[in-house]
Amino acid sequence: MDRELAKSYDPREVEDRIYSFWETNGYFHANVNPDKKPYTIVMPPPNITGQLHMGHALDNTLQDILIRWRRMQGYEALWVPGTDHASIATEAKIVEAMKKEGLTKDDLGRDRFLERAWKWKEQFGGRIVSQLRKMGSSCDWDRERFTMDEGCSKAVREVFVKLYEEGKIYRGERIINWCPHCLTSISDAEVEFEEKDAFFYHLRYPLADGSGYLELATTRPETMLGDTAVAVHPEDERYKDLVGKKVILPLVNKEIPIIADEYVEMDFGTGVVKITPAHDPNDFEVGLRHQLEVITITTDDGYMNDLAGKYEGLSILEARKAIMADLEEQGYVVKVEPMKHNVGNCYRCHTTIEPRVSLQWFVKMEELAKPAIEAVKTGKTKFVPERFDKIYYHWLENIRDWCISRQLWWGHRIPAWYCEDCGETIVSREDPTVCPKCGCTHLTQDNDTLDTWFSSALWPFSTLGWPENTEDLKYFYPTETMVTGYDIIFFWVVRMMFSGLAYTGDVPFHTVFIHGLVRDSKGRKMSKSLGNGIDPLEIIEEYGADALRFMLATGNSPGNDMRFLQEKVESSRNFANKIWNAARFILMNLDGDIELSLPETLTLEDKWIVSKVNTLAKSVTENLEKFELGMAVQKLYDFIWDDFCDWYIELCKTRLQNDDAPNARRVLVFVMTNMLELLHPFMPFITEEIWQTIPHEGETLMRSDWPLFDEQLDFPNEEKEMERLMEAIRAIRNRRAEMNVPPSKKTDLFIETAFEETFKKGKPFIERLAFATNILFDESENQGNMVSIVTPDATIKIPLEELVDTKAELARLTKERENVQKQLEGVLARLNNESFVSKAPQNVVDGAKEQASRLQEKIDLLNQSIAAMS
RNA sequence: GGACGUUUAGCUCAGCUGGUAGAGCAUUCGCUUGACGUGCGAAGGGUCAGCGGUUCGAGUCCGUUAACGUCCACCA
Numbered sequence: 001m002d003r004e005l006a007k008s009y010d011p012r013e014v015e016d017r018i019y020s021f022w023e024t025n026g027y028f029h030a031n032v033n034p035d036k037k038p039y040t041i042v043m044p045p046p047n048i049t050g051q052l053h054m055g056h057a058l059d060n061t062l063q064d065i066l067i068r069w070r071r072m073q074g075y076e077a078l079w080v081p082g083t084d085h086a087s088i089a090t091e092a093k094i095v096e097a098m099k100k101e102g103l104t105k106d107d108l109g110r111d112r113f114l115e116r117a118w119k120w121k122e123q124f125g126g127r128i129v130s131q132l133r134k135m136g137s138s139c140d141w142d143r144e145r146f147t148m149d150e151g152c153s154k155a156v157r158e159v160f161v162k163l164y165e166e167g168k169i170y171r172g173e174r175i176i177n178w179c180p181h182c183l184t185s186i187s188d189a190e191v192e193f194e195e196k197d198a199f200f201y202h203l204r205y206p207l208a209d210g211s212g213y214l215e216l217a218t219t220r221p222e223t224m225l226g227d228t229a230v231a232v233h234p235e236d237e238r239y240k241d242l243v244g245k246k247v248i249l250p251l252v253n254k255e256i257p258i259i260a261d262e263y264v265e266m267d268f269g270t271g272v273v274k275i276t277p278a279h280d281p282n283d284f285e286v287g288l289r290h291q292l293e294v295i296t297i298t299t300d301d302g303y304m305n306d307l308a309g310k311y312e313g314l315s316i317l318e319a320r321k322a323i324m325a326d327l328e329e330q331g332y333v334v335k336v337e338p339m340k341h342n343v344g345n346c347y348r349c350h351t352t353i354e355p356r357v358s359l360q361w362f363v364k365m366e367e368l369a370k371p372a373i374e375a376v377k378t379g380k381t382k383f384v385p386e387r388f389d390k391i392y393y394h395w396l397e398n399i400r401d402w403c404i405s406r407q408l409w410w411g412h413r414i415p416a417w418y419c420e421d422c423g424e425t426i427v428s429r430e431d432p433t434v435c436p437k438c439g440c441t442h443l444t445q446d447n448d449t450l451d452t453w454f455s456s457a458l459w460p461f462s463t464l465g466w467p468e469n470t471e472d473l474k475y476f477y478p479t480e481t482m483v484t485g486y487d488i489i490f491f492w493v494v495r496m497m498f499s500g501l502a503y504t505g506d507v508p509f510h511t512v513f514i515h516g517l518v519r520d521s522k523g524r525k526m527s528k529s530l531g532n533g534i535d536p537l538e539i540i541e542e543y544g545a546d547a548l549r550f551m552l553a554t555g556n557s558p559g560n561d562m563r564f565l566q567e568k569v570e571s572s573r574n575f576a577n578k579i580w581n582a583a584r585f586i587l588m589n590l591d592g593d594i595e596l597s598l599p600e601t602l603t604l605e606d607k608w609i610v611s612k613v614n615t616l617a618k619s620v621t622e623n624l625e626k627f628e629l630g631m632a633v634q635k636l637y638d639f640i641w642d643d644f645c646d647w648y649i650e651l652c653k654t655r656l657q658n659d660d661a662p663n664a665r666r667v668l669v670f671v672m673t674n675m676l677e678l679l680h681p682f683m684p685f686i687t688e689e690i691w692q693t694i695p696h697e698g699e700t701l702m703r704s705d706w707p708l709f710d711e712q713l714d715f716p717n718e719e720k721e722m723e724r725l726m727e728a729i730r731a732i733r734n735r736r737a738e739m740n741v742p743p744s745k746k747t748d749l750f751i752e753t754a755f756e757e758t759f760k761k762g763k764p765f766i767e768r769l770a771f772a773t774n775i776l777f778d779e780s781e782n783q784g785n786m787v788s789i790v791t792p793d794a795t796i797k798i799p800l801e802e803l804v805d806t807k808a809e810l811a812r813l814t815k816e817r818e819n820v821q822k823q824l825e826g827v828l829a830r831l832n833n834e835s836f837v838s839k840a841p842q843n844v845v846d847g848a849k850e851q852a853s854r855l856q857e858k859i860d861l862l863n864q865s866i867a868a869m870s
Numbered sequence: 871g872g873a874c875g876u877u878u879a880g881c882u883c884a885g886c887u888g889g890u891a892g893a894g895c896a897u898u899c900g901c902u903u904g905a906c907g908u909g910c911g912a913a914g915g916g917u918c919a920g921c922g923g924u925u926c927g928a929g930u931c932c933g934u935u936a937a938c939g940u941c942c943a944c945c946a
Contacts, residue, residue, distance in 0.1 A: 005905095007905090007906080008906075193942095268945040272946090273946045281944095282944090342944055344944090390874070394873075394942065395942085487941090489941095490942090554883090555882080555893085557883090557884075557885095560875080561876095562883080565881090565894095567881095567882080567894075568882075570895085574909090576908090577906065577908050578906065578909085581905040581906035581908095581909085584906075585906080586905085587905090588904095589905090626886070630883095630884065634884065634885095634892095637893085637894090646910080646911095650903095653903095733911060734911090734912060736911090737913075738899095740900065741900090742901070743901060743903060744901085744903090768903090830926080833926055835926040836926040837926085843889095844927095
């Protein structure tokens with residue numbers, strides 16, 4: 001085996017090699033295994049159009065940490081990867097590409113367009129998947145899925161037919177959100193509102209009986225051509241008498257009724273609303289209640305249609321101007337005032353949405369929502385952090401029927417056929433050829449496709465084989481954890497929940513682990529238009545995937561946004577390098593074969609570090625169980641850098657030169673192995689690389705056992721003893737630094753302590769780390785001007801006569817005594833407080849007492865030193 | 871209009887079930903210390919946004935105010 005490591009860690013040399021080692025050996029693969037408990041995560045499928053961005057990087061890092069950890073813990077850990085066809089986004093890209101060739105969808109026709117689309121998918125769909133591999137994602141690639149593959153399509157079809165048969169899917173003329181640019185309907189969730197400057201147009205409609213006018217206000221005067229009523233509040237005294245009468249619609253010169261409806265706010269505007277059922281969702285509702293005619297006056301691409309009379313062919317905005325000009329000329333305009341107005345935009349292209357009545361397919365939501373609400377209320381599925389259940393409830397409790405048909409070609413085509421002869425609608429699992437009602441063969445399939453989220457909603461179980469009751473489904477479903485951003489709770493999480501409950505009878509996952517957004521260094525959302533996005537692949541290239549992953553996990557608390565700072569990646573990279581060099585140090589000091597276990601006898605410092613790493617395993621595990629990945633990472637960092645590298649390795653250096661070296665080597669390897677195991681989920685590449693290089697058992701670190709807390713390795717007393725020594729060493733170094741004594745100047749040390757035993761054991765450390773030549777415990781040799789250092793456990797004197805300014809030294813000691821005195825008074829104040837002693841828990845009181853006695857000891861020692869000097 | 875989040879060292883952020891504040895970076899000082907200068911040793915720096923309450927004790931719990939941010943609603 002090659003036991004040489006480069007002087008600094010080069011991720012580029014390691015990562016791809018390690019990844020293919022894992023992949024070709026099948027370490028990512030999971031099987032149905034009755035002897036193990038399953039742990040399943042289904043990956044939120046990235047769009048095939050997508051390129052890896054920081055959001056994916058975060059999302060996948062968190063999932064991979066969980067999966068790798070559980071796999072090591074002995075679960076049959078399955079992470080199912082896959083991609084989403086992203087109907088609207090993908091279709092837009094393909095249309096755009098075609099445009100460059102001068103082609104439109106209609107030029108090609110549906111079949112040839114889909115051919116192109118699939119080719120495009122073959123060409124680019126794999127890109128994101130290979131980028132996920134760069135992150136180190138330990139997905140089971142044998143199970144990679146695509147929302148439009150055969151199995152997922154079958155699931156989609158099954159759900160559609162089932163819901164249709166149960167009457168939960170229906171087709172009807174409803175008002176929907178129409179994007180005049182994408183030329184398709186979109187769901188309520190896909191509309192984004194934006195505040196814009198607009199105008200409030202006050203108009204007057206003449207009463208039909210000639211007795212005057214009714215004044216009303218609107219933000220969209222052009223829709224008046226489709227008005228079929230004006231409405232007032234039933235209790236509005238101003239207009240009560242007019243209800244039932246008629247007004248004449250200006251320009252159109254048609255009589256329309258004055259109706260009463262509680263939807264009207266008396267206090268807003270004039271308290272009179274024009275009702276255009278075809279072009280406003282609220283008006284549509286009013287129209288239904290009053291059986292009003294629905295008159296659509298625009299085309300699907302945003303122009304006025306033939307019902308708009310002389311305005312036909314104008315764009316909506318042009319029509320608005322023309323109509324206002326005509327109204328003005330004919331004296332129907334009262335005033336025009338500026339106002340702020342919220343406009344709905346298409347989430348994809350940001351075109352203003354036109355509410356429009358059209359024939360679409362819908363899912364009835366009310367009944368489906370109930371079990372989904374219940375499942376979270378009863379804790380069958382939990383949000384982490386919990387507060388996100390509010391968004392979830394709010395969305396489900398106010399849910400409206402879901403418009404699922406899209407006027408697109410790329411996606412799952414709606415499995416409904418219409419008989420041209422008798423008009424029958426056929427929805428079935430198999431493509432029909434004959435009309436079951438009239439027996440003819442003139443059937444045409446619905447042209448529309450389904451909302452992308454319709455198939456995404458089935459993802460946690462369609463990927464496991466549903467609707468077949470496969471072994472995978474039985475074993476891995478329900479999945480355990482869903483990791484996703486808060487921005488798609490209502491798009492996706494909600495829909496997976498009700499779908500899972502409705503079709504599989506169980507929740508799709510037990511925990512929804514929500515993370516925030518990765519923002520830029522200024523806290524702005526990363527976006528294409530701002531050009532402030534940071535490419536994870538470039539970061540990986542420069543710093544390595546481990547550094548990126550570690551950075552993303554560090555300080556990431558569930559549900560909160562984080563900022564991407566280059567310096568944070570750098571410090572993660574430095575950390576990787578630190579471990580690398582620690583490993584290098586161990587390798588340099590190995591000598592032939594080594595036993596992979598702890599030696600029988602452990603020294604003080606061995607027990608200290610072993611006890612520490614043992615406790616670390618416990619607390620890291622606890623953090624992971626609570627999804628506190630950021631805290632787990634912090635503890636690993638502190639232990640590895642401070643305890644292991646800065647202390648333990650330093651403490652070993654002397655030992656490695658003497659007879660005890662074999663034991664020291666075994667402890668070093670033991671602790672390093674534990675560290676690598678604990679760190680592996682976070683930094684998989686470097687840990688595997690090091691593990692393979694140092695003496696080890698087994699084939700791969702990623703399949704090693706997760707360290708467990710071991711009672712036998714818990715040494716609290718030795719931890720305390722080491723602390724005493726470390727405190728003394730720090731104090732000496734501190735004092736020397738203050739006095740500008742260079743490390744090269746070594747001195748004797750005189751130590752007086754009640755813990756002579758401990759300090760004798762620590763003699764070599766103190767010599768090495770506190771720059772001592774001799775350490776003397778015999779007070780009689782203590783003479784002359786000395787620098788005094790006082791810790792609660794010891795008084796240490798350094799003979800630095802030439803540097804000692806007795807007066808200054810005295811002043812320093814006196815000041816320190818004052819400080820300690822103050823601290824002591826604080827603690828005593830608490831201890832003298834009757835209610836503290838009686839009400840605080842015993843361990844807190846004991847802690848305070850111990851602290852008081854330590855402080856008192858320190859004061860005593862300081863007093864002695866002061867007395868000796870004066 | 872409603873809901874939620876954030877406010878802690880110069881900067882970016884941790885701080886779990888209340889026990890008397892931490893990290894990284896930055897700053898200052900000192901180091902050719904036999905793994906690492908992507909490093910080592912040390913130092914300075916915080917009335918934890920304000921106010922009130924609960925408690926022996928509050929950064930942590932409750933109420934309230936403010937600033938910033940996000941989501942939902944959409945009165946035409």
